[in-house]
Amino acid sequence: MELSSLNKQQLEAVCATEGRIRVVAGAGSGKTRALAYRYAYLVNELGISPANILCLTFTNKAAQEMRQRIAKLVPEGNFNDFICTIHAFCVKVLRKEIYRVGYPKSFVVLDEEDAKALAKEVLEDVNEDRTETTVQNFLNEIAQRKADQTYVGQYMLPDSPLVSSVSDNFVRYLEKQKRGFALDFNDIIAFAIYILDRFASAREYWQKELNYIMVDEAQDCSGSDWYIADLLSKRHNNLFIVGDPDQAIYEWRGAKPDLFVSFKSDRDIILNQNYRSTPEILDAANSIIANNKNRIPKDLFTRRPLSTKVVHFHAKNEKEEAEYVARKIVEMAGQGSSLSDFAILFRAAYLSRGLEQELMKCKLDYTMWGGVRFFDRKEIKDVLSYLQLIEFGNDLAFERVVNVPSRKLGKAFLSELRKRASVDGSSLYDTLKRHINDKPLNRPGAHEFVALIENCRSYKMAVGITGLMTYLLDESGLMRLVREDEDEDRLENVEELLQSIMAYEEENKEDDVTLQNYLQDVALYTNLDRKSVGPRIRLMTIHQSKGLEFPHVFITGLNEGIFPSARTVRERRVSGLEEERRLMYVAATRAEKTLILTESEGFNMATKTNKYPSRFIAEIKKGCLVTEGTMDETLWEGTRELMRSLMPEEWTEQALKKGDKVVHKVFGGGTVAAVNLQQDAYEVHFENGDIRNIRGKFLSLC
Ligand SMILES: Nc1ncnc2c1ncn2[C@@H]1O[C@H](COP(=O)(O)OP(=O)(O)OP(=O)(O)O)[C@@H](O)[C@H]1O
Numbered sequence: 100m101e102l103s104s105l106n107k108q109q110l111e112a113v114c115a116t117e118g119r120i121r122v123v124a125g126a127g128s129g130k131t132r133a134l135a136y137r138y139a140y141l142v143n144e145l146g147i148s149p150a151n152i153l154c155l156t157f158t159n160k161a162a163q164e165m166r167q168r169i170a171k172l173v174p175e176g177n178f179n180d181f182i183c184t185i186h187a188f189c190v191k192v193l194r195k196e197i198y199r200v201g202y203p204k205s206f207v208v209l210d211e212e213d214a215k216a217l218a219k220e221v222l223e224d225v226n227e228d229r230t231e232t233t234v235q236n237f238l239n240e241i242a243q244r245k246a247d248q249t250y251v252g253q254y255m256l257p258d259s260p261l262v263s264s265v266s267d268n269f270v271r272y273l274e275k276q277k278r279g280f281a282l283d284f285n286d287i288i289a290f291a292i293y294i295l296d297r298f299a300s301a302r303e304y305w306q307k308e309l310n311y312i313m314v315d316e317a318q319d320c321s322g323s324d325w326y327i328a329d330l331l332s333k334r335h336n337n338l339f340i341v342g343d344p345d346q347a348i349y350e351w352r353g354a355k356p357d358l359f360v361s362f363k364s365d366r367d368i369i370l371n372q373n374y375r376s377t378p379e380i381l382d383a384a385n386s387i388i389a390n391n392k393n394r395i396p397k398d399l400f401t402r403r404p405l406s407t408k409v410v411h412f413h414a415k416n417e418k419e420e421a422e423y424v425a426r427k428i429v430e431m432a433g434q435g436s437s438l439s440d441f442a443i444l445f446r447a448a449y450l451s452r453g454l455e456q457e458l459m460k461c462k463l464d465y466t467m468w469g470g471v472r473f474f475d476r477k478e479i480k481d482v483l484s485y486l487q488l489i490e491f492g493n494d495l496a497f498e499r500v501v502n503v504p505s506r507k508l509g510k511a512f513l514s515e516l517r518k519r520a521s522v523d524g525s526s527l528y529d530t531l532k533r534h535i536n537d538k539p540l541n542r543p544g545a546h547e548f549v550a551l552i553e554n555c556r557s558y559k560m561a562v563g564i565t566g567l568m569t570y571l572l573d574e575s576g577l578m579r580l581v582r583e584d585e586d587e588d589r590l591e592n593v594e595e596l597l598q599s600i601m602a603y604e605e606e607n608k609e610d611d612v613t614l615q616n617y618l619q620d621v622a623l624y625t626n627l628d629r630k631s632v633g634p635r636i637r638l639m640t641i642h643q644s645k646g647l648e649f650p651h652v653f654i655t656g657l658n659e660g661i662f663p664s665a666r667t668v669r670e671r672r673v674s675g676l677e678e679e680r681r682l683m684y685v686a687a688t689r690a691e692k693t694l695i696l697t698e699s700e701g702f703n704m705a706t707k708t709n710k711y712p713s714r715f716i717a718e719i720k721k722g723c724l725v726t727e728g729t730m731d732e733t734l735w736e737g738t739r740e741l742m743r744s745l746m747p748e749e750w751t752e753q754a755l756k757k758g759d760k761v762v763h764k765v766f767g768g769g770t771v772a773a774v775n776l777q778q779d780a781y782e783v784h785f786e787n788g789d790i791r792n793i794r795g796k797f798l799s800l801c
Contacts, residue, residue, distance in 0.1 A: 100143045100172070105129075105136060108370050113137045115339075116145065116311065118365035119332075122341040125399035126384065126688035127375030127648065130341045134315055135165060137339065138182070139172035141311055149179040153309045155328065156184055157316040161646055165315070181309075185324050186284060189291035193282070196294045196301045201257035207281040214238060214283050221271045230505045231477075232584045237268065244269050245285040246353075248323075251293045255286070288323045295330055306334035316646070317342035317362075319354040340364075344395060345388050348642060348682050350674065351667070360395065373399050373688075375648050377406035379723040380694045384687040386720035391677045406692065408723055411716050413730035414699035418602070421457035423728070424653050424697060428463060428636060431651060431693070438464060439634035442649040444641050444686050446662035449473075449591040451638055452599060454655060458636065459624055468639035474625045478581055478589045479596055483621065485571055486564075488528060489555045490614045494520075497527045504576040506544025515539045528552065551575055564617050565601045572597075587666070594704045641686045652690035654683075657698040657713040659741045660706035668745045676746065683715045700734075706745075711737035747796045755781055760801040763793060768801065 102110055112122050112133045124130035138154055141147040156162040162183045169182065181188065194204055209217065218237050222229045244250065253259060254273045276282070282290060295302045312332045314320065317340040320328070332338035340362060347356035373381050381401050388394070414420035428441055443454055443465075452473040458465045473479060481503050487496040502508055519540075520530040532549055534540050551574055559567045572578040572593065581589040603620075604612050637649070656662060663679035671678070687694060696716055703710045711734050716724075755761065759771045761783060769785035780792045 100139060102136065102140075105133070106372055108368055108372075109133045109136070112339075112341075112368045112370070113140050115366060115368065116141060117337055119336065119363065120339045120366050120368065121359075121362050121364040122339070122368045122370060123395075123397065124341055124343050124370040125373060125397055126343060126346060126684070127373040128370035128399065129372075129374055130315070130343070130370060131165070131168070131646070133370065134313060134341060135168040135172060137313065138169050142173045142177055147310060149173075149177060149181065151308060151310040152181060152313070153188065153311070153331070154182040154313045155188065155315065155324075156182070157319060157646070159184055159187070161315065162187070185320075185327065186287050189287045189327070192291050192301075192305060193287065193294070196298070197290065199294055199298050199301060200290070202280050202290075205280075207279060208287070209276070209281050209283040213281070214241075217275055217281070218272060221268050221275060224271065225268065227268075228505070230580065232580050235584060235586065237272075241269055241272055242285055245289065248289040248292060251286070251289050255290075288327070292323060292326060295327070302330070303334070305331055310335045311337045311339070313339040313341070315341055316346075318344050318347040318356045318359045319349040320358070321353045322355050322358070325355065325358050345391075345397075345681055346645070346685050346688075348645065348678060348685060350678055351671070369397065371397060371399055373401045374403075375691050376401060376688060376694075377403055377692060379406060379408050380687065380690050382723045383409045383694065383719045384684050386723075387680060387687065387715055387718045388684040390718050391680050393674070393677055408725045409687075409719065410693075410695045411712075411719075411724055411726045412695060412697045413712065413726065413728040413734075414697065415728075416602070416701050417453045417699050418457075418606075419728075420655065420697050420699040421453040424454060424655060424695075425457045425461045425463060427653075427695065428651075429461065436651060437634045438636050440650040441636045441653070442644065442647070442651070442689065443636060443638045443653045443655060444644050444689070445638075445654075445656045446641060446664060446682070447591055447656075448476075448588050448640055449595040450656040450661070452592075452595050454638065456624055458638075463636060464633060465636040465638055468637045469643040470639065473592070473595075474621070476589075476592055478577075478593050481577060482568065482572070482593060482596060483618070483625065485555075485575065485577070486568070486614060487618060489552055489559065489567070489571075490618055492526050492528045494527045500575075501527075501548060504580045506542075506548055508542060508544050508548075512540065512542065512545070559614055563604055564612065564614055565597065565604055567614065568597055568600055591704070598702070598704065641682050644689050645685055648689055648691055650691045651693040651695075652686070653695045653697060654686045655697045657696050657716055658703060658710045659713050659738045660703050660708070660745070661710075662713055662715070665705045665745055672746060680715065706741060708741060709737060711735070711741055714738055714742055755795060755798065755800070761798040762801050763798055766791065766793075771798075 102113065105113060109129055109132065112120070113136045116137070122130060122133065124133070134154065138152060141152055142149060154165060156165055166182050190208060193206065197206055198204060215234055215238065218234050218241070219229050222233065222237065227233070250273065254270060255277050276286070295305065309331050312328055314328055328338060340359065342359045344356050344360055347354060350356060376384070378401050381399060385399060389396070412420070412423050414423055424443060428438070432438060445451060448470055451467065455465070455473050481500060484496040484499040487493055488500060516527055516531055519534055520527050523530050523533070531540060531545060535545055535549055554574070555567060555571055558570060562570065578593070581593050584590070600617065603617060662683065663676055667675040667679055698712050698716070699710065701710045717735065717738065755771055755774065757771055757774055760768065761771055762768050763783070763785070766785045766789060767787060769783040771781050772784045772790070773782035780794060781798060782790065783793050783798065784790050
C-alpha cells in the first residue's frame with residue numbers, strides 16, 4: 100500500500116492501530132485523509148475485515164465521501180456500510196436487536212415529515228391548535244423531553260405501564276409511536292443505548308464484532324455518541340478519535356467538546372501541517388482563534404509559498420457589499436476560475452437575500468448548499484403572497500394565505516368558495532367579498548380576512564410599502580406566528596425582507612414607488628428559470644461549510660452583532676463568544692487561495708444599532724490583511740462600544756491586567772494584583788490597605 104503521500108504524523112496516525120488513540124488535527128491538516136488511509140491500512144496490511152471496523156462520521160454526506168475515498172484505497176468490493184453516522188449505525192444495531200424489547204425488526208424510522216404528521220394527529224385528537232408553529236414547538240418539546248432517556252423504559256416498551264389516562268401530549272405522542280413501532284431520530288439512539296445497557300449478549304456481540312472503532316469530528320459528538328463509542332470499544336479497546344477543539348461549533352445543540360479534551364488516551368498524535376491554505380490565510384485564522392482563552396494552543400503551519408493577503412472590503416451599504424462580491428467573482432472568473440471554485444459564507448441564513456439578488460441580476464449561477472433560496476422560503480412566500488393578493492387579488496396568492504395564520508376556514512369552506520367563484524366567473528377573493536354574508540361563507544375568520552385585505556388596500560397609498568407591510572405583519576398575525584416559532588431563522592428572514600423593502604423605497608424615492616412596481620421587480624427573483632446545470636457558486640451558512648474546502652471564499656456580513664451573533668453572546672456569554680470565534684476559524688480555514696471578508700454600514704436588526712465591522716476583522720494580524728473600500732476608522736469605536744454593551748464583563752476582562760491602576764466607587768483607587776478570568780474576578784490591592792476580590796464590571800481603569 101502506497102503511504103508515501105502521508106507526512107510523518109499522518110503516517111503515525113495510520114499505523115497506530117492498537118489502543119486508545121487521540122488525533123488532534125488542525126484545520127486542513129489531512130485528518131480525513133489520515134482516517135481513510137488508516138481504514139485501508141487495517142484492511143490491506145493487517146487483513147481486518149471491513150465488517151469489523153466501525154468508522155463514524157458527522158453527516159451522511161461525510162460518510163459518503165469517506166466511503167468514496169476508501170473505495171479508491173482498498174481492493175474492489177472491500178468496504179462495507181459500517182462507515183456511517185451514529186444514527187445509521189444505531190439503526191443497524193436495532194434491526195438486529197430490537198426484538199429483545201418486543202419491537203419487530205421492521206420497525207419504522209420516522210423522518211421529520213412523519214414526526215410532524217404524528218404530532219399534528221396528537222394535537223387534533225385533543226382538539227388543540229395545529230398551526231405550523233404549534234406543531235413545531237410541540238416537536239421541540241418532545242425532543243427536549245427525550246433528552247432524558249428514561250422515557251424508553253417508562254413509556255415506549257410493550258410492557259411499559261398503560262399511560263393512556265395521562266393527560267400529557269408528550270405521552271400521547273409516545274403512545275402513537277409505540278402503536279406503530281415507529282422511532283424518530285432521538286429514539287434510535289435512546290433505544291440502542293437501552294438495549295446495549297440491559298442485554299449483555301447484545302452488548303458482547305457488538306463489542307466482539309467491532310475490533311476497531313474510529314470517530315471523525317469527535318469534538319462535535321454529543322454525550323450519547325461518546326457513551327456508545329466508549330461502550331462498544333470496551334472489549335478490544337481500539338478507539339481512534341480525531342477532532343479539532345478549535346472547530347467545535349455545535350455546543351449549542353448538545354455537543355461535548357470537553358469530552359474530546361479530557362479523553363484518556365494511550366497516545367496523542369498532533370497533525371499540525373495545513374495543506375489547504377496559503378500562509379496569509381492560515382496566519383489570519385490563527386491570529387483570530389488565538390483570542391479564545393478556553394483553548395489548547397496549537398501552532399498550525401503551512402509550507403505553501405506566500406501568496407496574496409486576506410482582503411477586508413468595507414461597503415457603504417449592503418447593496419454595495421453584494422455588488423462587490425459579484426464584481427470580484429466576475430473578475431476572477433475572467434482570469435480562469437470556475438464558478439464552482441467560489442463559496443460565499445454567512446453566519447445566518449437571512450443574510451443570503453442581498454447576495455442572491457445581486458448574483459441573479461448579474462446572471463451568475465449559484466446554488467444554496469443545504470438550504471432554501473431566500474425567495475423560496477415559506478415565510479417570505481407568505482408575505483409576498485399577501486402583498487400580491489392586496490395588489491392583484493389573484494387566486495394563487497389567496498389560496499396560499501387565506502388560512503395563514505389559521506382562520507379555521509377548512510376544506511369545506513374552500514370548496515364552497517371555489518364552486519361559487521366558478522359560477523360567478525370571478526376571483527376567489529371577490530367571490531368571498533360578495534357572498535360573505537351567505538351562510539356557508541359567513542364565518543368569523545372570513546370576515547377578519549376580508550377586513551384585513553380591505554384595510555390594507557385603503558392604507559397602501561398613504562403609508563407606503565414598508566408601512567403597509569408592517570401593518571400587514573401585525574394585523575394578520577403573521578408576525579406573531581413567526582415570533583412564536585422557535586425557529587429564529589423565520590423571524591430574521593421576515594425582518595430582512597422588511598429591511599430590503601425599506602431600502603428599495605429609499606433607493607427609488609425619486610421615482611414612482613408603488614406596490615405594483617415592487618412586486619414586478621421582485622418577481623424577477625421569484626420566478627427565475629433555474630434549469631442550468633453548469634458550474635455554480637456555492638452559498639451556505641458557515642455551519643454547512645464544515646469539512647469542505649474551496650479555492651476562493653467570501654465571508655460576508657462580518658458586522659459586530661451579526662457575526663459574532665449578538666444573541667449568542669448575550670445568551671451564552673464567554674462560551675458563546677468563543678464558539679462564534681471557532682465558527683469564524685472554521686469559515687476562514689475553508690479557503691485555499693483567496694479569502695475575502697466583507698461587511699457594510701447600515702442598520703443592524705440584531706443589535707438595533709448602526710452596523711460596525713466585526714471584532715474578528717480587528718483580531719487579524721496586521722501584516723496579512725489589506726483593506727479595500729474607504730472606511731472611516733472611527734467606525735472601530737462603534738465596534739468597541741457594541742462589544743462593551745454586548746458583554747461588559749468580557750470587555751473588562753480584556754481591559755484589565757495585572758498591574759493596572761483601577762478605581763472602585765466605594766473602595767477608591769487600587770492596583771490589580773491577580774486576575775481570575777474564569778470567575779471574572781480581580782484581586783485588587785486598594786490604596787487604603789484593603790485587599791479584595793472584585794468582579795470586573797465594578798472596576799474602571801484610571
Ligand atoms: N500529506 C499530504 N500531502 C498533500 N496534500 C495533503 C496531505 N494531507 C492532506 N492533504 C490535502 O489537504 C487538504 C485538507 O485535507 P483534509 O480535508 O483531509 O483535512 P481536514 O483535516 O479533514 O480538514 P478540516 O478539518 O479543516 O475540514 C485536502 O485537499 C487534502 O488532499
